Structure formats: structure tokens, C-alpha cells
Amino acid sequence: MNIFGVYQKLFKVYGPQGWWPxxxxxxxxxxxxxxxxxxxxxxxxxxxxxxxxxxAILTQSTAWKNVAIAINxxxxxxxxxxxxxxxxxxxxxxxxxxxxxYYKQKAKKLKIFSDWLVKNYNGDxxxxxxxxxxxxxxxxxxxxxxxxxxADSIIxxxxxKPLFVIDExxxxxxxxxxxxxKEYDGYxxxxxxxxxxxxxxxxxxxxxxxxxxxxxxxxx
DNA sequence: TACCAGGTCCTCG
DNA sequence: CGAGGACATGGT
Numbered sequence: 001m002n003i004f005g006v007y008q009k010l011f012k013v014y015g016p017q018g019w020w021p022x023x024x025x026x027x028x029x030x031x032x033x034x035x036x037x038x039x040x041x042x043x044x045x046x047x048x049x050x051x052x053x054x055x056a057i058l059t060q061s062t063a064w065k066n067v068a069i070a071i072n073x074x075x076x077x078x079x080x081x082x083x084x085x086x087x088x089x090x091x092x093x094x095x096x097x098x099x100x101x102y103y104k105q106k107a108k109k110l111k112i113f114s115d116w117l118v119k120n121y122n123g124d125x126x127x128x129x130x131x132x133x134x135x136x137x138x139x140x141x142x143x144x145x146x147x148x149x150x151a152d153s154i155i156x157x158x159x160x161k162p163l164f165v166i167d168e169x170x171x172x173x174x175x176x177x178x179x180x181x182k183e184y185d186g187y188x189x190x191x192x193x194x195x196x197x198x199x200x201x202x203x204x205x206x207x208x209x210x211x212x213x214x215x216x217x218x219x220x
Numbered sequence: 221t222a223c224c225a226g227g228t229c230c231t232c233g
Numbered sequence: 234c235g236a237g238g239a240c241a242t243g244g245t
Contacts (some may be wrong), residue, residue: 149228167226
């Protein structure tokens, strides 16, 4: 199985996905904001880098459409920053993210993650970039509610560091080509070893796998 | 109307 | 360990 060939094929069929989708203020919900332009959307009431991490937590076993509603609620309430989430009452946070499902658990997860950012990184998620990806990963995995897929999504999409994200769609795709591992890291290292170590490709590839995974008529 | 979605944690053997 | 269950809403 030529893994880069599969990527090119996916790209040809589904086109650039432009992940991670970000809520853009002026025009309501919009997707495909280039990573380099995220910084100009930073404000006291919302942080797009943090928003990506929030989305990664909220989308755990949940359709993105529901997550988008929850993120929109957080945006309208002007609480899309670590400091605001850390201060907000749990009951109110639960109400805002309710459309994303598992809302009690996820409110707790967002609280724990935000408290941790406030305590250790002055409420600025981009300060994590100073560490190596592997170190960030270890730290994130110690937090309750953040498992390997969520940690890797945060590192790849919110911090723009090259770690390959594995999800159920990725495992299914691999299985089609008779590639199987027992552990999450088996899959991750398989992709990381065989692909050029390039953030953009990792970001696009995972998004394309999800796009084809959702497509019932996928031929890849 | 069932089934399922861009997982993670907990419990029990 | 590893299997099985809990967590929850909205779309198709």
C-alpha cells in the first residue's frame, strides 16, 4: 500500500478540506481559515487556537454539526478563551455546550483543560508551542478527558506541530489495505514514518480520511 | 424510528 | 490487560 498515493487519490476526489474549521465572526459559521491567519481573530472574548482545542474535545464521538452549534453558543456568550471558561459557572457551561452531547462530562473536560492552561501557561494555549510535540502530548494525556486522538488533534491543528491523528475512520481505511495494529501509536507511527514530516500534509490527510469515511459511496 | 457521530473513562473479571 | 458499559444530543 502506497500511503502517499492514497493521500493523493483522496485529495483528487475530495479536494482540500482546510481543517481545522473555525468560527468566523463577520460571516457566521465558515470553514477553511488558513492557520497563518488565525492570529488576527484573537481577542479578549475569543481565541481561535483555543477554539480548535475546544472543538477537539467537544467532537469526541459526536457529529461536527452538533459541535458547531455548541461552539457558536460559546462564541455568542463571549467565553471562548481559557480564562473565561475557567471562570464560568459549570451549570452555565453545560447549558451552552449541551447540543454537543455528553454535556456534563464535556463541561468537566473543558474546565479541567482551561484551568490547567490558566495555571501553567497564563491562559495562553500557544505557549505550549515552546515544548516538543512529544512532551506536549505527555502532558495533555495526564489531563482527565484528553485521550490520544484529542491530544494529537490539539497538537496538530491548534499548535501546528506534525503528529498524525488516528481515528476510527483511519483504522477502517487501513483495514481495507490489510494494515492493522493493536495500539493507537502503532497506527500513528505507521503514518508518521511513511509520510513526509509536513504539518500541512498531516492536517489535510486526516481531514480527507474523515471526508471519505463519511462518504458512503467512497471508492478509496 | 432506530442508528450513529472526527472518544474517553470506569468497572469488572 | 480487555471487554463491556456509560455518557447525550441532533441529523438522517
